[in-house]
Amino acid sequence: MSQTLPLRARAEIDLAALRANVRALRARAPRAALMAVVKSDAYGHGMVPCAKAALAAGATWVGTATPHEALALRAAGIRSRVMCWLWTPGGPWREGIEADLDMSVSGLWALTEVTAAAREAGRPARIHLKADTGLGRNGCQPADWPELVAAALAAEAEGTVEVTGLWSHFACADEPGHPSIAAQLDVFRQMVEYAEKAGVEPEVRHIANSPATLTLPQTHFDLVRTGIAIYGVSPSPELGTPADFGLRPVMTLAASVALVKQVPAGHGVSYGHHYVTADETTLGLVPLGYADGIPRHASGRGPVLIGGEWRRVAGRVAMDQFVVDLGGQKIEEGSEALLFGPGDRGEPSAEDWAQAADTIAYEIVTRIGARVPRVFLNEDPDE
Numbered sequence: 001m002s003q004t005l006p007l008r009a010r011a012e013i014d015l016a017a018l019r020a021n022v023r024a025l026r027a028r029a030p031r032a033a034l035m036a037v038v039k040s041d042a043y044g045h046g047m048v049p050c051a052k053a054a055l056a057a058g059a060t061w062v063g064t065a066t067p068h069e070a071l072a073l074r075a076a077g078i079r080s081r082v083m084c085w086l087w088t089p090g091g092p093w094r095e096g097i098e099a100d101l102d103m104s105v106s107g108l109w110a111l112t113e114v115t116a117a118a119r120e121a122g123r124p125a126r127i128h129l130k131a132d133t134g135l136g137r138n139g140c141q142p143a144d145w146p147e148l149v150a151a152a153l154a155a156e157a158e159g160t161v162e163v164t165g166l167w168s169h170f171a172c173a174d175e176p177g178h179p180s181i182a183a184q185l186d187v188f189r190q191m192v193e194y195a196e197k198a199g200v201e202p203e204v205r206h207i208a209n210s211p212a213t214l215t216l217p218q219t220h221f222d223l224v225r226t227g228i229a230i231y232g233v234s235p236s237p238e239l240g241t242p243a244d245f246g247l248r249p250v251m252t253l254a255a256s257v258a259l260v261k262q263v264p265a266g267h268g269v270s271y272g273h274h275y276v277t278a279d280e281t282t283l284g285l286v287p288l289g290y291a292d293g294i295p296r297h298a299s300g301r302g303p304v305l306i307g308g309e310w311r312r313v314a315g316r317v318a319m320d321q322f323v324v325d326l327g328g329q330k331i332e333e334g335s336e337a338l339l340f341g342p343g344d345r346g347e348p349s350a351e352d353w354a355q356a357a358d359t360i361a362y363e364i365v366t367r368i369g370a371r372v373p374r375v376f377l378n379e380d381p382d383e
């Protein structure tokens, strides 16, 4: 990257790294198909280019939360299997059927709506019945499962649905040895067995997210749904670093230093004056703020590589900018400030920012705002 950036700031998205991450994950789950989870604009990385890169590297499914995200993938020309799971009354079920989406059903209300839409569309809907095996979020409780399975089989008999999947989601797969992992797996096996004995013939059974894909081979079944790991971010520091799993961070967040100036000792910095210079020093202005997803919680703590040194946010992160104390170092306006990236140049990681903001790295990358342009690198899979 040049020292003088043409842009205020940018998020570079290394699609070669994303493809390599997908290949590394496929090698960890060799008997399962891989779904690239690209919800929330691919965790902030750019949904369509990331979906295409993942498919080029061997993913055969893409997954989103909302139907609107899934329909946007179809509108962009993506023809692979596309699954989405966060439905609310009103659908859009018919659009989902006509777009050949795989749609999650967690309860009778959804089955009623999707079968009505299938009758109108004149073709069956592909559905995945979701079991709540212990997460306590979306999904059907074990006590309600027989009724949902029976209703789905009746709909299959009348030709309004095809049950293509049975699935669930973990609560604590990122906490090694957590007792809920084995408990959920046990409940999942029982709920799958019940549905299959009742006559459901799913194409895919799936429960594994990134941490399960990386560390729990017994959870892989027919399909793994990997989100954070395809972006080269570890699901949790407790599990290991990205490098421990052969993954490489995909996003680099950089900004162009907007102003450097000398200030005297005792000078307050940014709103509330929570930082006051100890000595005469130089301050650097970084033109990124909480509107761009820089957490205000990282005020006084977030790390930035500038002029070869790690500096910390001085005082509060504001909406559009924050300040670092350069300790007398004189750098030029337009110099590069690297907030996070793969670490090749000694820059911090998204995980370092997560620690500084007391959150998880998922949130750091996903919240990088729309005002920061994504610059896609290595788009050509043949490179």
Ligand SMILES: Cc1ncc(COP(=O)(O)O)c(C=O)c1O
Binding pocket: 037, 085, 169, 208, 209, 210, 211, 225, 226, 227, 228, 229, 235
């Ligand atoms: C249902 C479901 N499956 C899979 C994933 C992917 O999880 P991860 O990013 O940990 O791989 C998510 C993300 O939260 C999800 O909601």
